[in-house]
Amino acid sequence: MSERLQKVIAKSGITSRRKAETLIETGQVKVNGKVVTELGVKVTDQDHIEVNNVPIEKEQSVYYLLYKPRGVISSVSDDKGRKTVTDFFIELEERVFPVGRLDYDTSGLIIMTNDGDFANLLLHPKYQLDKEYIVKTKGIPTKENLQKFKKGIHSDGDILKAKQVKIMSIDKKKQTAILKIILHQGKNRQIRRMFESIGHPVLKLRRERFGILTLEDLQPGEHRKLTPHEVDQLIKSAKKIVK
Template identity: 65%
Template sequence: MERLQKVIAHAGFASRRKAEQLIIDGQVKVNGKVVKELGLKVSATDRVEVNGIPVEKEEPIYFLFYKPRGVISSVMDDKGRKVVTDFLPELKQRVYPVGRLDYDTSGLILLTNDGEFANLLMHPKNEIQKVYVAKIKGIPSREKIRGLERGVQLEDGKTAPAKAKVISIDKKKQTAIVELAIHEGRNRQVRRMFEAIGHPVMKLKRESYGFLTLKGLNVGDMRELTPHEVKQLRALATTKPNN
């Protein structure tokens, strides 16, 4: 027996929070009757419908994907550009990305059909550390790197403390490679942080997500997460990060 909102989320209809709202709004039926009770548990034999569409209980699946640049972190694009799900093998489940990476950013992104899991990882209070490597214009001073670590003022508020280090510099080309670890997930945050200190990003890659890395993968490759990795991610999401 599982909670109704969890079954809806696992089926890929919505996150658990949105599934709860669907129930409250009377858009969900169980065995032909409208249900507005959030605590209701259903079994595999119960017939669940959302706005008249049957909910088929799916086995949750979890993928780690090495997203190339020039790919949209979505399941579809009205401009016909490539999306992350184009790289998936043929599946019965409806899989979608957990969060997003910008079109021009490469690196690690997760995909799943488990709405509750995705919602847990993306919740602002449960942010997992993400490590990025950026090629930037100019060579940042030690003070600017310390500024990134203390937090920089953006239009949507000051960023949380981060970890930053210069990996290499090219004096001739006046560029630098900098590693930046953050726990937040604001829109284009890493790019905006570097812009705020006067060093625009030329190229950006997400190297890791929590304990997960791109080891063994080439650009465009994908692999399934192990059950242990999924369990570890759930544990990380409920543990306050240490900066």
Template identity: 60%
Template sequence: MERLQKVIAQAGITSRRKAEGLITSGKVYVNGSKVTELGTKVDPSNDEVVVDGVPINKEEPVYFLLYKPASVISAVSDEFDRKVVTDYIPTEQRIYPIGRLDYDTSGLLLLTNDGDFANLLMHPKYKIKKTYIAKVEGMPLRENVKKLERGITLEDGKTAPAQVKVTKSDKKKNTSIVEITIHEGKNRQVRRMLEAIGHPVLKLKREQYAFLHLRGLNAGEFRELKPHEVKQLRELAVT
């Protein structure tokens, strides 16, 4: 027997946390009866679980790494019919992105149908490093770089210390390339950090997620994660 929210998450419907919301709001039925208790346990092999009117089938977990192009939505659908990240991965499984990259940001994004895995990687207490390459206006001074390294106050609080390196500057064009590594996931965080020191972002790419990188992929291409990579990510999250 397993907790109902875990069974829903493992079926690839949503994360475990969101599954709890579906249960408490009365959208989940087990063997024809509405269930709103979070502690409810079910037998995934024999009990019929229906979420929002749709019976769930336990799917094999799948894990993908996508090189997200810019001008693509980090979602499974879009009300304005814009391109979404799942358009790039042909699969019968109901996958969704782990976290998000802004519409204008390109780079490494993970997708899965494993809600437990997604929840683990997105939980703020697990400090998984993410490295971004930003093209910015101007040439950041060392004292401003140090502010980012120490942590800088934004409207939603102070950021954790970051690793920051200015790798290239172009005096003629008045632009620089900045490499920045963070482990948080505040909304548009890297853009806001760089704007806060007076260097608006012109272009942004997530180059690395933990030990994963984009080498060998072009924008719009994807690959499946290898079993040892999934295992390593799980281990990394809980250490």
């Protein structure tokens, strides 16, 4: 059975399918000793594949939920030597990577896997899985300003939208507010940009939910394996939304 080269690379756990495509296009992939730069190439189990001259090995797919603390990079490495999400998985034989990103100063739920297809499914804009956040803001936003989030905020060429936003509590003395916001999008620094646009900078931000997954009883820095049922439900939820 043959599969597209980028899919096979993603399955190996090296990276996501999108990044695998970049590796191919930039001449960093060889099949049976020859550099391949076309994305349409298909390979089988009999083909010898190398990425940057290192043979890929098929890994068993693994899926984890991590409670990312603040002050941690959502990447597999960092050129400044800062702590990354993969540092919490040094005991694993598999090479996991984060599904999407959380800002350095944002804490909360992030999925880690070596399954590029699974990551692509959850991240693709058309799949629209709920991502729920708890936000603490400087100042107390008005309902009128929050309504703008549902219509869309124009920011640096992007239209940033929220599916839902709700004030949970306010502290009039400290002039702060706690809000719940649900997104389908995943733009860079999206929530911070949205609240900055209405004059209420974010003081704290935590992702509480991704699709059916929640932080449950996890503490910052802790992680757990996803159950086969949870993985299956995430996939089914995404595909159901598309239909």
